[in-house]
Ligand SMILES: Nc1nc2c(ncn2[C@@H]2O[C@H](COP(=O)(O)OP(=O)(O)OP(=O)(O)O)[C@@H](O)[C@H]2O)c(=O)[nH]1
């Protein structure tokens with residue numbers, strides 16, 4: 001199916017044309033028929049000679065209903081511009097064409113109607129010239145009479161050529177169905193309609209509904225009046241929603257594939273058309289079927305920041321139209337460049353932002369987004385419209401490669417600095433590093449660790465060699481003068497003199513510099529093993545006193561040292577308070 005919107009000045013014959021082509025009545029309301037004027041959108045469809053189905057969204061031409069016209073045109077990729085032969089180009093011809101141009105509609109057809117009333121030649125010539133200057137470019141023109149039926153066969157053939165040239169929609173794209181109508185069907189509940197421009201809908205689908213913070217389920221689907229289990233873009237669709245009030249699903253809201261769009265009320269845009277400086281401070285932004293008021297903050301010559309009164313599900317690359325609400329004037333089209341723009345509080349930030357925006361094309365692109373955002377969740381990028389997968393650095397975080405390499409170096413520097421400032425801690429806490437690096441997630445800190453850095457028990461250190469020199473030196477000095485007495489412990493006052501308190505001693509133990517015997521009694525590393533060899537040479541069993549003399553040490557050392565050897569199974573305590581060495585030398589564990 002293809003969907004086309006009509007466009008053109010009031011009373012130029014749009015609805016008559018749609019009626020003649022489809023045999024259906026696009027003016028749905030009694031008031032419209034009574035007044036002979038379209039007020040709101042109308043819908044009708046027919047089969048073309050090729051067999052292709054074409055559905056029309058018929059719009060009102062009267063200037064009072066331009067907002068309705070825009071809601072119909074917004075989601076539709078192609079337009080039929082209607083001009084009356086007897087009236088020629090008029091005000092809303094201009095306004096509607098400006099709207100199509102602002103929305104960058106590229107495909108269309110010119111139909112000069114009421115050609116039974118006047119020579120269509122001048123109207124065709126003028127309209128073609130006007131249209132050629134817009135995004136529609138050169139279009140085919142057909143002269144018809146909706147009353148006599150003249151030209152309708154040529155028009156059907158031209159419509160076939162038009163739809164054959166429309167770009168194929170992506171059936172796997174995320175769904176964003178802009179609601180253009182909602183009503184209640186007795187027994188079924190709320191039904192909303194819209195033009196499905198991309199993706200696919202199925203009965204049973206869960207969708208997000210903007211304006212609510214919950215998901216809704218598709219209870220039934222219809223297209224062109226027929227119930228269908230599933231429907232692919234492009235299509236006119238009617239969606240029956242379970243448990244949704246009609247008032248909560250009105251025009252301008254949208255049904256969305258969950259997790260694929262973010263609602264944003266702050267966007268940076270490129271402005272096409274009038275100069276940014278000439279824009280009013282407040283405009284109405286039209287996109288899809290939505291119309292919201294927006295405050296304009298000019299940034300560069302053709303870029304601006306828009307603060308939307310109501311958040312919309314916008315993505316990078318989306319087109320929207322700005323209208324001056326006071327002057328009934330299409331002020332221009334915009335291309336969305338950023339849906340999560342940075343704050344502009346810092347001095348000079350606006351100028352820097354303008355420079356950045358000047359280089360943006362408005363096409364979602366992974367490398368560029370990473371370069372600007374440095375670190376971003378894949379889910380967030382997807383919501384902005386960036387589909388490229390990318391290789392996460394941790395969890396679903398994606399990083400700009402240069403930034404990531406810089407973070408690696410910064411982490412190494414921070415770990416070294418922490419080791420300098422806290423020489424007795426076994427590495428820097430991950431959380432502290434996360435903070436210093438300004439990272440949003442601990443997993444990122446852990447992912448940055450690579451040799452020689454090691455992560456252990458929530459801390460990151462520069463590996464086993466990471467013993468502070470000061471500590472090694474202080475421990476060395478503690479044993480000064482004890483070189484020929486390997487089983488002598490430094491005196492407590494000496495340790496204090498050297499600044500070796502409980503924490504420092506614990507660090508020295510962890511670093512394997514000394515062996516703890518309880519309290520502040522320490523021996524050099526390896527001392528227990530050497531003691532076992534000396535004791536093995538004593539007559540067995542031996543007393544604490546004999547051991548003390550053999551080891552040339554004090555009771556302060558000998559008692560806990562023997563207890564340590566008992567506990568590791570090197571010596572055994574006998575009933576008469578003596579000991580024997582039971583383990584052979586190579587069985588002796590190194591405490
Ligand atoms: N003679 C003649 N009259 C036509 C033709 N097309 C439309 N009309 C008449 O022109 C008037 C307006 O036609 P509509 O089809 O309602 O025009 P419209 O463009 O839909 O108008 P709006 O929806 O209000 O913008 C009606 O009285 C039609 O009967 C035509 O080809 N020939």
Ligand SMILES: [Mg+2]
Nearest residue numbers: 014015037038
């Ligand atoms: Mg009409």
